[in-house]
Amino acid sequence: GEDVEQSLFLSVREGDSSVINCTYTDSSSTYLYWYKQEPGAGLQLLTYIFSNMDMKQDQRLTVLLNKKDKHLSLRIADTQTGDSAIYFCAESGEDNQGGKLIFGQGTELSVKP
């Protein structure tokens, strides 16, 4: 079956790096995504990675993909208080349709000054 798992909470100090982890079960997923959700808001697409890539870097964000272990991580460098939010990992599932995503429960990132 399809399932995405994340740890629920992460607390870091401002200026440190944050690493949010995710495991997924559907090895046929073509895309893996990271979304950010601030309180009372919708989801903001942060970045995504194709399943044939190992790493993708986008400014302060680094995504690492280990296909063998079905493990995805998001590293945020120089974490700021404005990065406090819930981060969702999502996979595209076996149909590989960008509009049909399977989400984890989300990791709440708390950044302390």
Place this chain on the structure above:
Amino acid sequence: DAGVTQSPTHLIKTRGQHVTLRCSPISGHKSVSWYQQVLGQGPQFIFQYYEKEERGRGNFPDRFSARQFPNYSSELNVNALLLGDSALYLCASSLGMNTEAFFGQGTRLTVV
């Protein structure tokens, strides 16, 4: 450029009533998907529409229905509302069926 817009932003309904939620995708996007996000959980897929046809359906009862119009906007309808339907309903648009999805701000539905 306008992003994905949803209306209304908030809604309160009584058990047993019917509700219609609306979504306008990003200009040029032809796919719209609907998700339900219950408090404290990740979004759950309800429907995907592409080129006005239903292309996918999640594990939701028949009380949930949707459609996509010629201008690619979409409506989500829920009949016979239950307390458990209280959630944030999110609409996402994508250029095609296999491209990244961009979400709107959602409609917060409260059923009392």
